[in-house]
Amino acid sequence: MGSTGDHHVALIAFPFSTHAAPLFSLTTALATAAPSTTFSFINSARSNISLSKAISSVPSGVKIRVYDLSDGCPEGYIMPAHDPEEEVRLFLKVAVVNVRKAIEKAVEGSGGIRVSCIVSDAFIWFAGKMAEEMRVPWVALWTSGTYSLAAHMYTDFLRLKIGENALPSRANEPLDCIPYMSPLQVRELPEGVVFGNLDSVFARLLHRMAEALPSATAVALNTFQGLDPALDNELSKMFKLSLPIGPQHLLTQQPPEPADTYGCIQWLDTHAPATVVYISFGSIMSLSPPEAVEVAEGLEASGIPFIWSMKPAAQAQLPQGFLDRTRGRGMVVSWAPQLQVLGHSAVGAFVTHCGWNSIMESVTAGVPMICRPFIGDQRLNAGVLSRVWKIGVGFEGGVVTRETVEMALTEVLKEEGGRKMKERAGELREMAIRATQSGGSSSDNLDALVEVIRGY
DSSP states (O other), X not given: OOOGGXXXXXXXXXXXXXXXXXXXXXXXXXXXXXXXXXXEEEEEHHHHHHTHHHXXXXXXXXXXXXXXXXXXXXXXXXXXXXXXXXXXXXXXXXXXXXXXXXXXXXXXXXXXXXXXXXXXETTOTTHHHHHHHHTOOEEEEEOSOHHHHHHHHTHHHHHXXXXXXXXXXXXXXXXXXXXXXXXXXXXXXXXXXXSSOTTSHHHHHHHHHHHHGGGSSEEEESSOTTSSHHHHHHHHHHXXXXXXXXXXXXXXXXXXXXXXXXXXXXXXXXXXXXXXXXXXXXXXXXXOHHHXXXXXXXHHHHTOOEEEEOOHHHHTTSOTTHHHHTBTTEEEESOOOHHHHHTSTXXXXXXXXXXXXXXXXXXXXXXXXXXXXXXXXXXXXXXXXXXXXXXXXXXXXXXXXXXXXXXXXXXXXXXXHHHHHHHHHHHHHHHHHHHHSTTSHHHHHHHHHHHHHTTO
């Protein structure tokens, strides 16, 4: 393959939701560990703009070139509001051709060094075919939880065992056809596995991905060994090389967070340990207006101090007078430095949508969670952290009301069950930290990944 300096890694992002950021942070880690290798990061122009802070904070001397990929959207085209899959459909329709063009441009931009390895988001399943044609290794990065990955890998098996129209008749049945999934329920599976539109863009995409991943040279996972031992074992059999390299935000360099303009940390400094609840449903999802009212009323009734991160438009849905009545006891902000907030000793609970990045950040802070999942893998994640890891709860009956909000907050922050969750979360936190330190499993797996991309 030539000298070390002849290595050229092409990294292909899935340019939607929160997928591109973990791949870019992995790119930075790999490029730092292999400074003589050229790295070409291929992503849509719009997604690259959202990564501008991370891109501009790459250490000098690290060889990362960023390339814009067409997202397939015709100029002037207005996305239909009723069809959230349209932008993904348009992207995928032309992705294979556009990725090939971007790789050619990357080879040209690197002075003619041919691509010697392809690393892609696992959703970019066709990268495996490209790598095979080019006779180079393919590494896939799965950015979500391992339970949802297993669900997609077992889609055909689950459809055979449970059927393809499992709701509502089988909604509450345990997933005991897969032994380590028995604490979870059919209704918690991602849409497109055994219910919902099995022919949707995402259902087809994930099904193709599941067929392709076993041929990958390695599958990198944003988790750490020991968090789910049964799954560690299963995935190591399923893939040629399964490499847990998480929690990624501990192992790889993160872009600097914006300034804490609202003074969240300063405010938290005035509170006793594990007394404050932090509420955030991520950058994409938001509560319905009626649910926002119920959460506000439950918070007010509980008397528990809180920081609630919500978009300015959503703040208009809060009950009249809520901000005045809770002034001093709570903060409603349009953005909070989540890692710092969760890492503060005053925070004792996190009300979350159960996106995987948020879960990993909460686990590494040792903070129990209160779950309000919305879509995709979030329901499965919620079931895992409440019934497998036992570091969280849902809302009673799965319904957000003033009463269920108050009950959940009281359980986690004021009762014995919450103290046990905090202890267990603390144990997982220690495991995560050990895994990402020098000599830890995730650190060693990152070294193994560097060896894969360098062809050793």
